[in-house]
Amino acid sequence: ETGVTQSPTHLIKTRGQQVTLRCSSQSGHNTVSWYQQALGQGPQFIFQYYREEENGRGNFPPRFSGLQFPNYSSELNVNALELDDSALYLCASSLGGFRDEQFFGPGTRLTVL
């Protein structure tokens, strides 16, 4: 059974650019959630996708957007990058519903210069 994978591992961008991060969910999981984790803080919920539809969103501006594909893999897109977007971006997959255990990937470290 393959776990949650994310790509790339590290990424450096400059302010104003756009970035796409990718996540492959664990086999059989239809729900993907994305989190932003600043250094020294807990993860902050960005949004969740269930069967290709957005199913909940945290307090993030519209320049954070996402997609989920028919194979349940997912993308996180961030436009007009700001310095404060520098963080570890985590995705987590689950069978659906927040009662269920979420399986997290190792994250993508984004640095905005």
Added chain:
Amino acid sequence: DAKTTQPNSMESNEEEPVHLPCNHSTISGTDYIHWYRQLPSQGPEYVIHGLTSNVNNRMASLAIAEDRKSSTLILHRATLRDAAVYYCLHKAGNMLTFGGGTRLMVKP
């Protein structure tokens, strides 16, 4: 917003039990209480979850107060590999809210 309160850090000796407390006074009647932990340079890892009654699994036990406004994660015998940040959280709406967590240090 769903908020939880945990001590910033705790220390334990190896092979001793550890009790990690959490207050979740805003929890509603149908919110599950989840615990995750995050080892250095890794994504969070599920530990345990429960609703009302106490729960046990191979990693830990979860004791939930009768009024559900607090819970305690119990590691029965701490090992060096248990050194991590432990997060207590519950669902409000469709989102999980992580707080600052408790950094557990385990001394040999």
